[in-house]
Amino acid sequence: MSGLKHLFTPWRMKFIKEGKQTSGCVLCHLVTQQDGPENLVLYRSTHTYVVMNKFPYNTGHIMVVPFVHGSDVTSLSPEVMQEMMLHAQKMMQVLTQTHQPEGFNMGVNVGRAGGAGIPDHLHFHVVPRWTGDTNFMPLFSQTRVLPETVEQTYQRIKQALSS
Numbered sequence: 780m781s782g783l784k785h786l787f788t789p790w791r792m793k794f795i796k797e798g799k800q801t802s803g804c805v806l807c808h809l810v811t812q813q814d815g816p817e818n819l820v821l822y823r824s825t826h827t828y829v830v831m832n833k834f835p836y837n838t839g840h841i842m843v844v845p846f847v848h849g850s851d852v853t854s855l856s857p858e859v860m861q862e863m864m865l866h867a868q869k870m871m872q873v874l875t876q877t878h879q880p881e882g883f884n885m886g887v888n889v890g891r892a893g894g895a896g897i898p899d900h901l902h903f904h905v906v907p908r909w910t911g912d913t914n915f916m917p918l919f920s921q922t923r924v925l926p927e928t929v930e931q932t933y934q935r936i937k938q939a940l941s942s
Contacts, residue, residue: 806830806844806900819933821940826859829866831933836906839878839932841870843903850899852889863903870905870936877935880907 809830814820819831821841832840843866845859855863871883884906888894 804848804897804900806897806902807848809844810846816930816933816937819929821933821937824862824866826856826862827866829870831929831936832904833929835929835932836884836904837908837912838927839874839880839907839936841874841905841936843867843870843905845901848900850889850895850901852887852901855901867903867905873936873939874905874907877939878907878932881910882908884908 809818809820810828812818812820814823819833821829821831823829826847827843827845830842830844832842843863845855845863847855847859849855852860867885871885874880874883885904887901887903888896889898889901891898
């Protein structure tokens with residue numbers, strides 16, 4: 780039988796070893812750092828910032844994060860909610876330019892039971908999608924297959940934001 784013998788995904792080992800070991804809130808910690816490819820922060824505004832997901836569901840997975848720490852969407856001000864949606868809209872435009880997705884998933888996972896990987900700090904996901912991007916790999920081996928590294932995606936999006 781011929782076919783795929785090995786799947787090389789070096790970023791998965793970092794997630795396995797380091798992904799859950801951050802003390803405190805990783806999203807609050809990002810606010811204290813300078814933006815760049817090291818922390819994958821793309822830009823900041825008055826109430827929110829935009830960051831690449833370090834362990835993405837798909838290539839180009841973006842998170843829009845309010846500066847305020849908390850998990851209750853009902854406690855966010857209208858200004859914060861509006862800015863989150865405006866940044867999600869902007870990132871959909873940029874991702875369409877840089878990656879030509881066929882669709883998007885957008886949403887908020889509230890609480891651990893709601894699927895939040897970081898349940899204590901609300902954040903909005905923007906995930907580009909392509910026909911056939913969900914295949915047997917995530918279903919059977921809990922592995923995502925991405926065509927480029929997160930750092931390469933960051934550079935493409937950052938360049939598009941600058942132009």
